Amino acid sequence: MKIFYLFLSFFFFSIVSFSQAPATEVRAVWITTNWGLDWPKQGTSTSAQKEELKAILDVLKRENFNTVLFQARAQGSVFYKSEIEPKSSYFNHADNFDPLAFAIDECHKRGLECHAWIITYPMEKAQMKYTGRGKRRKGVPIANKPDYYKFVNGTWYLDPGRPETKKLIVSIVSEIVSNYDVDGVHFDYIRYPSNTGKFPDEDTFKKYGNGENLADWRRGNINQLVTEVYDTVKSIKKWVQVSSSPLGRYRVLPVSPNDGWTGYEIVFQDAGHWMQAGKHDLMFPMMYYRGRNFYPFLNDWVTNSNGRTIVPGLGVYQMDELNWPLQDITDQMKYIRENKVKGAAYFRVGNLLSNLKGVMDSVRTYYPTPAKLPPLTWLDSIAPNPPLDLQVYRDDHGLLNLKWNTPDKKEDFTYTIYLSPVVNIDKNDANGILVTGLRTNSYSFAAAQGEYGFYYSVTASDRYHNESAVCFPAYFSHSANEQ
Structure with a gap:
């Protein structure tokens, strides 16, 4: 009771x-399961891991959050029962424990929505073999992967241009939506790696490029996946929300043309198009920037929203990694509220729970009452x-x-x-x-x-x-x- x-x-x-x-507002957090970053503590029993997750959700409920983005797929391993990919080693497999099913049930008991967070293209770190000695020592990845895996800087990536990649991701999404009462599926790293100029897809482009230029073809590959995923989800359960966390800088803006790499130009992530085409329900852009690098880009997301819900992701972790002052985050929260943006998300929950630099105290003043979710x-x-x-x-x-x-x-x-x-x-x-x-x-x-x-x-x-x-x-x- x-x-x-x-x-x-x-x-x-x-x-x-x-x-x-406001009475209606998205208040979301990312719960990172890979490496046990937010949950779970490794080496503990199933019952202890369950209690640990319940304690996290109890705090979120008490602090008037309403949405949990739960990492269900990391780099090729999963936190649920899958016929497609192996279980992650970061949770206790005893007692037939299914973390996603448990998270959904416990979220719903507390009036929280639970969205399955999926890492899209990056897979696991490569196993290496080394040849030579001294300065000549060279690492070569062990080639034990299908040919639609590509090796980039020590990590395997699915090649977005290959039909096998689309088929795999769509099958994973279909499995989750069919078997679990998720409120949404949420995509991360649904883009090419940042050093895309060196992405080794020459063979794929030659086979499937159809005369397009490379940049448009790469953007089209991701657009096709987003469309297939969205249509698949809606064919199974129309109410399940589809969202992503793209780079916070969607595209180059005239007001700040030299402010770092962008989604559209650098990693071929045309996330504004996904909303304009009606193939997304929410967007959680990773607005992990300060000052003038935050505000114009958030405004651009709203401009391109097509009536969909924009929920900027705030980089709470930067107060730890880059020693941001708390005011950077609270100024952004204030801007979101004053400009009637429909909510905010926080990366990551561990930083909130530790009350890093007093961030949870500040959140508490912004969320004094419960809030409903936008229709x-x-x-x-x-x-x-x-x-x-x-x-x-x-x-x-x-x-x-x-x-x-x-x-x-x-x-x-x-x-x-x-x-x-x-x-x-x-x-x-x-x-x-x-x-x-x-x-x-x-x-x-x-x-x-x-x-x-x-x-x-x-x-x-x-x-x-x-x-x-x-x-x-x-x-x-x-x-x-x-x-």
């Missing part, structure tokens, strides 16, 4: 102090009917209980509970959200007692985040004498 401590004083304090927090209106825009027959009562244990009937037993809903001192409940007022993302039609919590009362109401949201009208409200007096 979920316990929520409601204090009247906090309720009114939040109305006065945090009115700028995916380009997929479906019809809101469900509101819940029915809301009941509010205090039980023998002193807990306040809310129960209601579902508007349609065939549908898969989440619910948001509102409370208000007045009968007209405003769904756009974040301060009135008691809890959101519920996947059951009941809720219990320990509520403070006093000579006051609230109107309670509930809405239903479908898998596309379309929210119903509020149900008929129920008034409850919090007097100690009320039962």
Whole structure:
């Protein structure tokens, strides 16, 4: 049973102090599983790893996050049951443990969405054999891979131009979406390596180039994969969201033509096209830059969004690796909120949980209340009917209980509970959200007692985040004498 401590004083304090927090906003984090970077601790039992992940999710729930990007595929190894690729060595394989299934279940229990994060083209580090001595000593990769693997600077990459690569990635996505109740699939490294001038795909280009120039052909290879992936996902479960984390600099901008390598020009990642073509639902650009390298590029993403949801990724880790001051991150959070961008994501969760330079304290001030997720209106825009027959009562244990009937037993809903001192409940007022993302039609919590009362109401949201009208409200007096 979920316990929520409601204090009247906090309720009114939040109305006065945090009115700028929107009721609808993506609040996401990346949980890195490869190398056990965020999770799990290696060498521990399955039960210990489960408890470790639950503790992470408990904090995210408490701090009013609503989206988890869970790394389900690293460099050619996976954190789920696959018939295609081997299990990663970074989690305990005992007790038939399936990390992705467990993560999804535990996220949903807490009202969090869980998106399967997939590393796309990079595979594992190459095994090397060495010849010669001294300065002549040379490393040569052991050639034990299919010919659609390419060796670049010590790492194997899938060749984006090969049909075998597209077939493999689409099959992985199909396996995940078919077998797991994921809310989304999320792609990382869906681009050529940064030193693309040396990417060894001359043979592929000669065979499949069809007279195009190299740059357009490479961009087209990734565009084709994105299209195939998107169409495959929607053919299996239309509501599953497709997203990516492209380079934060989409393309060269006139205001900053010399600000480093970009997605479009350098790694052939035409992510703006994916949104314009309707083949993405969300975009999490990696905005791991400071000052003028952040703001114009974020504005460019919004310009190219085609109504899709832009969620800039903030480089919290840079406060550790490059010694950024906290203000770099908080200034970006402020800019996002002031410009009505639809949310933010943080890389990575370990930096948040450690409260690096006080970052979690700052996040807490920006997220004082829960937030709903933006509706995916380009997929479906019809809101469900509101819940029915809301009941509010205090039980023998002193807990306040809310129960209601579902508007349609065939549908898969989440619910948001509102409370208000007045009968007209405003769904756009974040301060009135008691809890959101519920996947059951009941809720219990320990509520403070006093000579006051609230109107309670509930809405239903479908898998596309379309929210119903509020149900008929129920008034409850919090007097100690009320039962």
